[in-house]
Amino acid sequence: MNKISISWIAISVIFVAGSSGVAAQRTGHAGQIYVKEGARWIQQETNGQRFEVDRNVITVKFRDSALRSSQESLHRNLGTTELRRASTGFIDLRVPSGTDVFQLIDAYLASPLIEIAEPNTLGYWTAVPDDTQYGAQSWLPLISAEQAWDITSGDPSVIVAVLDSGTEFSHEDLGPGTDGYENVWLNPGEDAWSDPDDPATGNGVDDDMNGLVDDWKGWDFANDDNVSSGTFFHGTAVAGAVAAKTNNALGVAGVAGGFGGPGVRVLIAGVGDNGPNGSVIDDAILYAAEKGAKIIQLSLGVGSSSAIDAAVDEVYDNQNMLVICSSGNGGGNSVGYPSSLPKVIAVGATTTSDTRASFSQHGPDVEISAPGTSFLTLTLNDGYSTVSGTSFSAPTVSGIAALMWSLDPSRPNTEIRRILRDTADKVGGYNYNWNATMPGHSFELGYGKANAESALLSMLNDILIDGFEDSLIPGAGGE
Numbered sequence: 001m002n003k004i005s006i007s008w009i010a011i012s013v014i015f016v017a018g019s020s021g022v023a024a025q026r027t028g029h030a031g032q033i034y035v036k037e038g039a040r041w042i043q044q045e046t047n048g049q050r051f052e053v054d055r056n057v058i059t060v061k062f063r064d065s066a067l068r069s070s071q072e073s074l075h076r077n078l079g080t081t082e083l084r085r086a087s088t089g090f091i092d093l094r095v096p097s098g099t100d101v102f103q104l105i106d107a108y109l110a111s112p113l114i115e116i117a118e119p120n121t122l123g124y125w126t127a128v129p130d131d132t133q134y135g136a137q138s139w140l141p142l143i144s145a146e147q148a149w150d151i152t153s154g155d156p157s158v159i160v161a162v163l164d165s166g167t168e169f170s171h172e173d174l175g176p177g178t179d180g181y182e183n184v185w186l187n188p189g190e191d192a193w194s195d196p197d198d199p200a201t202g203n204g205v206d207d208d209m210n211g212l213v214d215d216w217k218g219w220d221f222a223n224d225d226n227v228s229s230g231t232f233f234h235g236t237a238v239a240g241a242v243a244a245k246t247n248n249a250l251g252v253a254g255v256a257g258g259f260g261g262p263g264v265r266v267l268i269a270g271v272g273d274n275g276p277n278g279s280v281i282d283d284a285i286l287y288a289a290e291k292g293a294k295i296i297q298l299s300l301g302v303g304s305s306s307a308i309d310a311a312v313d314e315v316y317d318n319q320n321m322l323v324i325c326s327s328g329n330g331g332g333n334s335v336g337y338p339s340s341l342p343k344v345i346a347v348g349a350t351t352t353s354d355t356r357a358s359f360s361q362h363g364p365d366v367e368i369s370a371p372g373t374s375f376l377t378l379t380l381n382d383g384y385s386t387v388s389g390t391s392f393s394a395p396t397v398s399g400i401a402a403l404m405w406s407l408d409p410s411r412p413n414t415e416i417r418r419i420l421r422d423t424a425d426k427v428g429g430y431n432y433n434w435n436a437t438m439p440g441h442s443f444e445l446g447y448g449k450a451n452a453e454s455a456l457l458s459m460l461n462d463i464l465i466d467g468f469e470d471s472l473i474p475g476a477g478g479e
Contacts (some may be wrong), residue, residue, distance in 0.1 A: 034053065034102070034119070039055075040052055040053070040055075041053035041055075041101060041102065041119065043119070043121050046461075051121035051122060052121060052122045053101055053119045053120070053121055053122075054101075054119065054120040054121060054122055055095060055101055056094065056095050057083065057092050057093065057094060057095060057120050058080075058092075058093050058095055058101060058104060058105055058108075058117065058118065058119055058120065059090050059091065059092050059093070059116075059117070059118055059119075059120055060090070060091050060093060060108050060114060060116060060117045060118075061088075061089050061090050061091065061114070061115045061116040061117075062089065062091075062113050062114060062115060063112075063113060063114070063115045064089075066113040066114075070113055071091075071113065074108070074111055074113060074114075075093065078096075078104065078107055078108065079096040079099070080093040080094060080095065080096065080104070081093065081094040082094075090116075092120075101119050102119070105117045105118065105119065128146055129149075129246050129247040129253045129259070130247055130248075130249045131173075131244075131245075131246060131247065131248065131249070131250060131251055131252050131253045132249065132250060132251060133251055133252050133376060133384055134252060134253050136252075136376050136386075137252055137253060137376045138352055138371075138374055138376075139352075139371035139372075139373075139374065139375050139376075139392075139396070140253060140255070142350070142352070142354065142371045142449070143255070143370065143371065143396060143400065143449070143450055143451060143452045144451050144452055144453035144454065145253075145255060145452055145453075147452075147453035148400075148403060148452035148453045148455075148456050149246070149259055151403075151407065151453070151456045151457070151460065152403055152406045152407045152456065153246060153256070153257070153258050153259035153263060153403075153406075154243070154254075154255075154256030154257060154258050154262075154263030154264040154399075154402060154403055154406050155263075155264065155405075155406035155409075156183075156258075156262040156263065156264065156265050157406075157409065158256070158264040158265070158294055158295075158402045158405045158406050158409070159185050159264070159265050159266075159267050159288075159291070159292055159293040159294060159295075160242050160243065160256075160264055160265070160266050160267065160293065160294070160295045160297055160395075160398050160399070160402050161266075161267040161269055161284070161285075161288030161291075161293040161295065161296050161297060162235055162238055162239045162242065162266045162267065162268060162269065162297045162395070163269045163271045163281060163284045163285065163288070163296060163297065163298055163300070164232075164234055164235030164238050164239075164269075164270070164271065164276075164297075164298075164299060164300070165232045165233070165234045165235040165270065165271075165272060165273060165274075166220060166227070166232030166235045166236075166268065166270040166273075167184075167232055167235040167236050167238075167239040167266065167268045168232060168236045168378070168380055168381075169182075169184045169197075169217050169218075169268060170196075170197040171236060171240075171378055171382055172250060172251065172382045173240065173244045173245050173248070173250055173251035173252060173378055173382075173384075174236075174239060174240060174243065174244060174245065174266070174378060175196075175197075176196065177245075177248075177250070178250075179245065179248050179249075179250070181245075181258075181261060181262050182245075182262075183243040183244075183245055183254070183257055183258065183262060183263050183264065183265055183266060184217060184265060184266060184268065185217070185218065185265040185266060185267040185268070185291070186216060186217060187208065187215055187216050187217070187218075187291065189207055189208025189210070190202070190207045190208055190214060190215055190216040191203045191205070191207050191214075191216070192216060193214065193216055193217075199214060199216075199217070199225070199226040199227040202214030202216060202226070210287075210290070212226070212287075213226070214226050217268055218267050218268030218269050218270075219268075219269060219270070219284075219287060220269075220270030221269060221270060221271055221277075221280035221281075221283050221284045221287070222270050222271055222272045222273060222277045222280055223270065223273070232270070232273075232380070233379055233380050234299070234391065235268070235270070236378050236379060236380060237377045237378055237379060237385065237387055237391070237392065238297065238299050238377075238391060238392065238394075238395045239266045239268070239378065239395075240252065240254060240377040240378030241254060241255065241375070241377050241392050241395035241396055241399065242254055242255060242256060242257075242264065242266055242297065242395045242398055242399045242402065243255075243256055243257045243263055243264055243265065243266045243399070243402075244257050244377065244378055245257050245258060245263065246258055246259050246260075246263065247259045247260040248260060251378070251384055252376055252377060252378065252384055254399060255395075255396055255398075255399025255400060255402070255403065255452065256399040256400075256402040256403050256406065264399075264402040264403075264406065267288055267291060267293050269284040269287060269288060270284075271284050271300070272300075276300040276301075276302050278302035278303055278305050278308070279307075281298075281300075281302065281305070281308050281311070281338075282305070282307040282308045282310065282311035283311075285308070285311040285312065285314075285315060285323070286311055286314065286315070288315075289314070289315045289319045289321060293321065294320075294321055294322070294401075294402070294405050295321065295322050295323075295324060295398050295401055295402060295405075296315065296321060296322070296323040296324065297324055297394065297395050297398040298323065298324065298325040298326070298338065298339075298344075298394065299325070299326045299389075299390070299391035299392070299394050299395065300325070300326070300391075301326075301328050301336035301337060301338075301339070302337060302338070303337065304337045304338075305337075305338075308338055309338075309341065312338060312341055312343050312344060313343060316343040316413065317343075320412060320413050321413060322345060322398075322401055322413050322416060322417065323338070323341075323343065323344045323345065324344070324345045324347060324394050324395075324397050324398045324401065325338055325339035325344050325345070325346060325347065325394055326339060326346075326347055326389070326390035326391050326393060326394040327339050327346045327347055327348045327349075327360060327361040327362065327365075327366050327390050327393075328360075328361035328390060329349075329359045329360070329361065329389050329390055329391075330359070330361050331358055331359050331360065331361065332361050332362075332363075333361070333362055333363040333443070334361065334363045334365065335348075335361050335362075335363060335365045335366055336361060339365065340365050345367045345368065345397065345417060345420070346365050346366050346367050346446070347366070347367070347368055347369060347370055347390060347393045347394040347396075347397045348360040348361065348362050348366045348368075348369040348370075348372075348390060348393060348444075348445055348446060349369060349370070349371070349372025349373065349388075349389065349390045349392075349393040350369045350370060350371050350372060350373075350393070350427070350428070350445065350449050351371075351372075351373045352371070352373060352374055354425070354427035354428055354449060355427075355428045355444075356369070356428060356430075356444040356445055357372050357373050357388070357390075359388070359389070359390075360372065360390055360393075361390070362443060362444050362445070362446075363443060364435065364438070364441075364443070366444075366445065366446035367417075367420075367421065367446045367447060368397060368420055368421060368424050368445075368446045368447050368448065368449075368450050369393060369424075369445040369446055369448065369449050369450070370393040370394075370396040370397050370400075370449060370450045371392075371393060371396060371449075372388060372389055372390050372391075372392050372393035372396075373388045374386055374388065375387050375388060375389075375392040377392065396450065397420065397450050399452075400420065400450055400452045400455055401416055401420065403452060403455075403456060404416050404419065404420075404455055404456060404459055407456055407459055407460070408459055408463065411459065419455050419458050419459060420447075420450060420455055421440070421446075421447040422440075422447075422458065423451055423454035423455045423457075423458050424446070424447045424448030424449055424450055424451060424454075425448045425449045425450075425451050425454075426440075426442075426448045427445070427448060427449045428442070428444060428445055428449075430442040430443070430444045430445060431443070432447075432448070
């Protein structure tokens, strides 16, 4: 699969002028955009895909009036060799060694004999992940995950803090396993445990001096140690929805689990064994912010708390983070806390037929929904299990937000939130204008079902528009 990294984005929006003052970007046939990266030209599609331009072959088409002898004469003058001639009149030509493809195309287009001259691209084989149980993950196609992964599959610089019951960080489809990489956040300020699966093998020193000893793989705030002492099935399932390793020939795929390599990383923060402990949630939120997380993932409900309110305000207003929380499984027409907070994205659950799951709490505070039934994800002891609940809809949205920040880490949290809403699918046949003050919002699913591909394409469109506007500024070097 083709993967788009953030490096090309910088090139596409910053028009770098060379000594001649000509920008390293051009618009060609049918408005196609090409970007120069070093010695390579990249064809940049409007749907976010990008392809390297073949430096060895161009294709031309002569006007019907052009004599064959005149065509051959032009080829000789430009040093090209005819490779193939199609019945439609298109001719593939070998580019002379050391010749820039677009210089050659411009030379052909300068001739009145030529109707079309264009480059060719080096493509890729369309693929789906090779995870052995991917075919049973019916929820991923519902959010257009495969199409999203053609744009980005998740960058390890993006950290999603999973505040939950704890996570089996050694799970084969999340931790190091046999493929040599992991999607678990490792605290760079702490020395590694001598046994990476045993917190007791840490050096016993608070290396980063944050008051937590050996928090190399996160911290269990409920038990004040670096490993959850109770069950962590729930947290493992939630973490798997976000970042199970994708295309690693094993198990299942996560929304932002990479593609045969590292994806986004989950920061593990235990906030309760058999149920969430409201007294530590604010501490875990602030810890995650301190450690560089972009997203706080909550699949829980507790009683309202001024301390949690303040922590949410801090990370949303001052740390450019998102807090994403499940709406609750009681089926009623109001969401739980803290998903009811205005600075928290409340996520409801949809079924495999894109309707509201009967258990999903809904109403005016639900912002967006995502699949939450027949949900195959990770479970304990390197296992896999099918589960249901808004607990798994929320990390689906967290994974999409992580993909969005993988694509553009500079984007403000308010923009990520807006795009998630604006690109949601209006499914289920519900009234999305039931409230005049909330246009596009339904009582059942909020603004609709999250769509990963649409969210990323919207961001790419913004990036291309910004780049085009920059090129129009005098002195910016745009063509």
